[in-house]
Amino acid sequence: MLLTGARRVGKTTLLLQLIDSLLNQGTPSQNILYVSLDHPLLKLAGLEATLAVWRELEPPLSGTEHLFLDEIQFAHDWQVWVKHQVDFQKHRRIAMTGSAIPLAREKQESGVGRWLTISVPTVSFYEFQLIKGLAHVAVPKNLSLRAFFDLSPQRLAAFETAGQSWASPFVEYLLRGGFPENALAASVEVAQKLLREDIIDKILKRDMTALFGVRRVIELERLFLYLCMHDGGLLHYPSLCSNLEMKRPTVINFMDLLEAAHLVHRLRPFGYGKEVLRGSEKVYLADPAIAPSVMLKGRRMLEDGAALGAGVEAAFFKHAKSALSRLGATFSFWRGSQDREVDFIAEMGGRVIPFEVKYRAGHTGAGDLKGLADFCSTRDVKRGYVITRSIDDCGVLDLPLSSGAVAKVAKVPAPLACLLLGMMEVDPPDTSMV
DSSP states (O other): OEEEOOTTSSHHHHHHHHHHHHHHTTOOGGGEEEEETTSHHHHHHOHHHHHHHHHHHSOOOSSOEEEEEETGGGSTTHHHHHHHHHHHOTTEEEEEEESSOOOOOTTOOOOTTTOOEEEOOOOOHHHHHHHHTOGGGOOOTTOOTGGGGGOOHHHHHHHHHHHHHHHHHHHHHHHHOSOHHHHTSSSHHHHHHHHHIIIIIIIIIIIHHHHHOOOOHHHHHHHHHHHHHTTTOEEOHHHHHHHHTOOHHHHHHHHHHHHHTTSEEEEEESSSTHHHHSSOEEEEESSTTHHHHHTTOGGGGGGOHHHHHHHHHHHHHHHHHHHHGGGTOEEEEEEOGGGOEEEEEEEETTEEEEEEEEOSSSOOOGGGOHHHHHHHHHHTOOEEEEEESSTTOOEEEEEEOTTSOEEEEEEEEHHHHHHHHHHHHHSOOOGGGO
């Protein structure tokens, strides 16, 4: 098993919890090994020498051996070593973590069929409230995004009242982000300082050099700063290369590396053939607090409507991707004529589900959803979602289409939408909830 994810999302904690569970079940401590492979001596020694020292100090007992290898990417040729272990050392079970797994290259061993790779995202808004110990985190178990299409006026009114208590913690979540330690940091400023140091100093300047051989670190940092200023925006390579004075192959390589380090998500255009190959990409940062932290905005982000809207869009996309990927969903975005677009689209189980984020003052009406209307008309889609700002901007909206038909659009306030998707991450997956 390989746990991948950004730094400080809790991968090591998960390993330690697994070890604690094994000990509680009676597994002998002599058959459990935990090592953090980013230690300088372990980097020099290698995996085989490390195991040899372990067995010299702790003679094995009968039964299964459990190896917990933290930051496996620092071990030389770790894919080959793990493949050999899986194929020939049947008495061993291996759990690994990796913050920045190198990209697949020629002669690298594949883990397909040999180990399970699990992506660990930053914590959801639901988990954030649990960490903070907020009592009002509870949401009725029978509520889901899809249930909004059938809610009575009475239940909608009840959610509007209860939802007032979610608004302030949601803003705090946008500022602190989904990193467990940041939820309990002394202040937003401290949380953002820690996050910035992790990204700039440890990931961009250390990991990228050590793992991927990046030497032009300043150019990589400039690109990442550009992405922080355009979170959720279209990535038009000619303009980006011109603005940053970088060559296209360099930019594409850097984008691949940033995605491998779990810092960004890239979306391709919705569709097939030429409309995908010729279209621009859309880029979201992996967590809403990354941009304000890197740009040293602090709470001033709340005064910038565009930055706040981008943060909410990034937060909701993160929640949707984390929850719906468990159901086999793939994601894209749509851009039609007159620059009308739909923020992102999930495809799963033969269904196409469009999502539009309208995080702004005032209620959202049909006139604000021209891109969504165009998409539903051209793709014959009957239902979609709009993520709103105001707690009372919820319910079902009839969206007239050019074909004469009407699409049903559920308006869900952003804090509640993220709560519901966060709850889906901890519950058994169910396609009927979306």
